[in-house]
Amino acid sequence: MHLFYQPEPITQLTEDDSRHAVKTLRLSAGDSIAVTDGHGNRHLAVITSADARRCAFRVTDTQTTPPRPFSVRICVAPTKNLDRIEWFVEKAVEIGIERISFFIGQHSERRVLKLERIEKIGIAAMKQSLQSYLPRFDEATSFTDLLKTVAEEQRFIAHLPANASPANLASAVDPGGHYAVLIGPEGDFSASEIQQAQAAGWTLATLGPNRLRTETAALTACQLLNFVNY
Incomplete structure (x- = not known):
């Protein structure tokens, strides 16, 4: 699954990631992606609007990775x-x-x-x-x-x-x-x-x-x- 980075709020990809998702990876509405906020949270999501400038998605699940012990x-x-x-x-x-x-x-x-x-x-x-x-x-x-x-x-x-x-x-x-x-x-x-x-x-x-x-x-x-x- 493709991983993207988006700080809060979790509603749509950045413009760079939107272009990469739609133009390069050719993802479309209904495709699954993963989005991290860079703070240990990984959101499983479904694309709702495959716009190359503002690719929107809906979060279906969130998984949190604990920090490393060192x-x-x-x-x-x-x-x-x-x-x-x-x-x-x-x-x-x-x-x-x-x-x-x-x-x-x-x-x-x-x-x-x-x-x-x-x-x-x-x-x-x-x-x-x-x-x-x-x-x-x-x-x-x-x-x-x-x-x-x-x-x-x-x-x-x-x-x-x-x-x-x-x-x-x-x-x-x-x-x-x-x-x-x-x-x-x-x-x-x-x-x-x-x-x-x-x-x-x-x-x-x-x-x-x-x-x-x-x-x-x-x-x-x-x-x-x-x-x-x-």
Whole structure:
């Protein structure tokens, strides 16, 4: 069954989804669809008006998916090449993530990020992977301000210092927790940012012996946290 996204009120599809349902999928009145509000509710519905601009439907049943017993939040600096961070967002949503927070670090090459495009990619990935929860996407903020917003109990900063050997992220976490992982920009974190994070209760952790691109590191962290919980 085809899955669509429509926040409240649940009466008709968005214009983009209406066009996709009627023009691309060739759905018509009487066909069954599923609609999620992005908050765990999935509505089973029947199309009542196959209009390519305002496809209306009638809800026949509602199923609620409980939140996962753990949560993943990746805090990442946007990459200079926007395609790379968009790729991360798409794949992270498909794998499973509750929140993506963007920050501008001292070594960041990109200092502006339009969240509207990120949200559209997230919605498309949620529908493609048949999920009922849309992750939260936070506007890019300063590194210092970001640290003030993080309340997750298990907080890690992905960094491999030259004179230390921190634990691998997969072995450092406790299953069933609420996680936040900091991923630095292309130029890595500055020494002062690492000190600031550690002073705020973040723990150094590695993602393996290889040096990873920002978007690869962010996706690796997301996958590891999902893996240890399944």
